[in-house]
Amino acid sequence: MSFQNLIAFNLVLWAAILSPGPAFLTAIQTTLTGGRRAGIAIGCGLGLVAAGWTMAALLGLDVVFTAFPWAYSTAKVAGAAYLLYIAYRMWRGARDPIAGSAELRTGHAFIRGLLVNLLNPKSVLFAAAVLIVVFPADMSMAENAVVFANHLAVELVFYTVLAVAMSSRFVGARYLRAKVVLDRAAAVVLGALGLRLFLSR
Numbered sequence: 001m002s003f004q005n006l007i008a009f010n011l012v013l014w015a016a017i018l019s020p021g022p023a024f025l026t027a028i029q030t031t032l033t034g035g036r037r038a039g040i041a042i043g044c045g046l047g048l049v050a051a052g053w054t055m056a057a058l059l060g061l062d063v064v065f066t067a068f069p070w071a072y073s074t075a076k077v078a079g080a081a082y083l084l085y086i087a088y089r090m091w092r093g094a095r096d097p098i099a100g101s102a103e104l105r106t107g108h109a110f111i112r113g114l115l116v117n118l119l120n121p122k123s124v125l126f127a128a129a130v131l132i133v134v135f136p137a138d139m140s141m142a143e144n145a146v147v148f149a150n151h152l153a154v155e156l157v158f159y160t161v162l163a164v165a166m167s168s169r170f171v172g173a174r175y176l177r178a179k180v181v182l183d184r185a186a187a188v189v190l191g192a193l194g195l196r197l198f199l200s201r
Helices: 004-019 022-034 036-058 061-067 068-092 100-118 122-134 141-165 169-177 179-199
Strands: none
Touching: 004 122, 004 141, 022 036, 022 100, 022 122, 022 141, 022 169, 036 100, 036 122, 036 141, 061 169, 061 179, 068 100, 068 179, 169 179
8 A cells, every 4th residue: 555545545535525415415504503512423433433434434334235235125124224314304404503512422422423423324335435545455454454444534534523513603603593494404415415325226
């Protein structure tokens, strides 16, 4: 594995993180409703599992999903159901005031981050496809660990910066004015992503 391999991996990784998927949307909405600590907490959950999927792909978990389609289907249905549940909660709570224990929100945010990425089996297949193209075959465990640590660091930096930016007074004040519209728009997008995951082959 060379430094150029890591650069190529990071370019693809940044493009994937910035795409408007479930992780990105839930991170933004959680930060806006729960504050900076909640935003960082959900980012830690999202990043930990995303890097874990990369490690799983390095270790060949995509082969397991290919050999046992029912395992992939089970994870996919569970993930779609969870995204639809989050969408429902966002829609229903769009008119609710922002209140509650920051500590409780932080704990729930971390768990939500874990579940959003854990219940998305496409992550491991995406990671496997990228890794095959970017890295040489038969890497050592030490090199696998470097890729995992690199992925985790990128995710944590991104979601921390996002949480700090989205929790500013400027952004927060404008979010409160449009909370109903923004929360319900996010709910519609997440619901559509959940249905797409459920119906995809």
